[in-house]
Amino acid sequence: MSGMNHIDRANQEAFERMNAAEPELVDVVYAGDVLPGMDRRTIGHAGPPLDWEDMCGPLRGAILGAAVYEGMAETLEEAERLVLAGGIRFVSNHSMGCVGPMTGMITYSMPLWKVVNARYGNAAYSTFNEGLGKVMRFGANGPEVLERLKWMEAVLAPAMKAALRETGPISLKVMITKALAMGDEMHQRNIAASALFVREVAPALARVTENRADLERIMSFISGNDQFFLNLAMAAGKATMDPVKNIEHCSVVTAMSRNGTNFGIKVSALGEQWFEAPVLTPKGLYFPGYSEKDANPDIGDSAICETFGIGGFAMGSAPAVVRFVGAGSVQDAMNYSRDMQEITVGLNRTYIMPTMDFIGTATGIDIRKVVETGILPVINTGMAHREPGVGQVGAGIVNAPMDCFVKALYAFADYEGV
Amino acid sequence: MLTVNELFHSQLKVVNVGLESFYEAMLDQNTPACHIDWKPPAGGDPRLLEILAKLSR
Numbered sequence: 387m388s389g390m391n392h393i394d395r396a397n398q399e400a401f402e403r404m405n406a407a408e409p410e411l412v413d414v415v416y417a418g419d420v421l422p423g424m425d426r427r428t429i430g431h432a433g434p435p436l437d438w439e440d441m442c443g444p445l446r447g448a449i450l451g452a453a454v455y456e457g458m459a460e461t462l463e464e465a466e467r468l469v470l471a472g473g474i475r476f477v478s479n480h481s482m483g484c485v486g487p488m489t490g491m492i493t494y495s496m497p498l499w500k501v502v503n504a505r506y507g508n509a510a511y512s513t514f515n516e517g518l519g520k521v522m523r524f525g526a527n528g529p530e531v532l533e534r535l536k537w538m539e540a541v542l543a544p545a546m547k548a549a550l551r552e553t554g555p556i557s558l559k560v561m562i563t564k565a566l567a568m569g570d571e572m573h574q575r576n577i578a579a580s581a582l583f584v585r586e587v588a589p590a591l592a593r594v595t596e597n598r599a600d601l602e603r604i605m606s607f608i609s610g611n612d613q614f615f616l617n618l619a620m621a622a623g624k625a626t627m628d629p630v631k632n633i634e635h636c637s638v639v640t641a642m643s644r645n646g647t648n649f650g651i652k653v654s655a656l657g658e659q660w661f662e663a664p665v666l667t668p669k670g671l672y673f674p675g676y677s678e679k680d681a682n683p684d685i686g687d688s689a690i691c692e693t694f695g696i697g698g699f700a701m702g703s704a705p706a707v708v709r710f711v712g713a714g715s716v717q718d719a720m721n722y723s724r725d726m727q728e729i730t731v732g733l734n735r736t737y738i739m740p741t742m743d744f745i746g747t748a749t750g751i752d753i754r755k756v757v758e759t760g761i762l763p764v765i766n767t768g769m770a771h772r773e774p775g776v777g778q779v780g781a782g783i784v785n786a787p788m789d790c791f792v793k794a795l796y797a798f799a800d801y802e803g804v
Numbered sequence: 805m806l807t808v809n810e811l812f813h814s815q816l817k818v819v820n821v822g823l824e825s826f827y828e829a830m831l832d833q834n835t836p837a838c839h840i841d842w843k844p845p846a847g848g849d850p851r852l853l854e855i856l857a858k859l860s861r
Contacts, residue, residue, distance in 0.1 A: 391861060393859060393860075637859075754856060754859055757846055757852055758845050758846055758856050759843075760843045760847055795852065795855060795856075799855045799858070802858075802859060804855060804858035804859060
């Protein structure tokens with residue numbers, strides 16, 4: 387530790403806590419039973435808090451769909467009238483200890499994964515992944531979207547809860563490590579991790595699901611969704627990062643998230659304060675029929691992946707994701723992973739990248755290094771259509787905006803009295 | 805020692821630091837060059853540089 391000042395030492399403690407984390411999937415629960423302040427008129431959303439007037443199209447679309455799903459309104463139009471009358475309370479997911487990708491909708495009846503960090507005893511929650519295309523997390527809100535969510539609530543979640551009772555806690559740390567070695571970066575590529583998860587739970591699901599038609603739909607749903615594991619990786623990230631909060635003098639980022647309007651970060655020593663700046667629009671590849679003019683700016687809690695050292699930070703380990711997110715070449719992907727070393731505390735001891743000679747992923751973003759180098763955290767992400775109700779239009783790469791880090795650095799300087 | 809005029813009559817080998825357009829101009833003129841991706845710390849902002857210096861003590 388020689389040559390380190392008090393901030394470096396605090397950041398080293400953050401790094402050690404990130405390495406020591408043991409995120410384990412332990413249960414399936416319902417939001418209304420576990421989230422503080424969650425009631426039937428509350429909707430959790432991705433990113434820092436914001437008002438309806440400032441929300442982007444897909445977030446508004448998802449909120450109207452979520453209101454109908456939860457029975458707050460019969461139709462999308464009635465839901466909008468309820469919103470405008472102030473009848474729905476909006477809450478940032480992070481403030482409730484949970485995360486959700488893209489729009490990140492969480493309502494009272496929704497099932498959540500419960501992930502416990504066995505090293506520190508804290509719990510984090512995330513939604514279930516709905517699949518690709520027309521799904522609520524991308525702002526879609528049609529009948530098929532709501533029907534799928536109801537099925538997930540009534541059939542998938544109870545079956546998964548019963549299956550987890552059979553399997554006992556599942557180490558997500560081990561699963562993420564294996565999947566990194568199998569070409570996933572766990573943000574835009576979760577094919578290996580999802581397959582590993584199915585392998586782990588399938589026998590138990592078969593034992594606990596008596597109705598054969600239910601079992602068939604459950605297995606088809608999970609095995610047909612290459613991004614099924616994303617939400618588990620996110621909960622693992624949240625469970626890993628929460629014990630890093632509130633370390634005195636620590637300048638490590640503990641959360642990065644976007645609400646489609648603003649990008650927010652939190653910094654360990656500065657507690658729960660969000661430092662925000664307008665989101666950027668990802669650059670990437672579009673599904674047939676869509677182009678850049680259709681894309682909504684960056685959105686979702688899923689940047690928790692990069693916060694704990696996977697996703698864009700592990701792109702060098704996932705050559706197959708390169709073309710999906712439009713990164714250019716495999717070398718470009720490795721360069722992204724190397725660049726992230728310039729702005730982090732150290733290399734992860736568990737999340738290692740075989741394709742890069744088994745070095746660990748860059749871990750523990752230090753706001754001082756971001757501002758000094760001008761190198762911004764790189765995030766692999768999905769892209770939602772800018773209009774409500776449409777859904778996903780592509781995937782790409784986006785940076786966290788520099789202004790978040792500059793604002794955080796000024797606040798950190800005040801905190802340090804310099 | 806070469807004078808500047810003599811230098812420009814010899815085959816140049818250029819290391820470019822910073823703005824990439826200068827590097828591209830060298831290549832356009834068939835001059836061997838390599839580029840170093842460099843930016844001034846903190847974008848050259850004096851207030852941020854002062855804060856960063858104090859936070860590294």
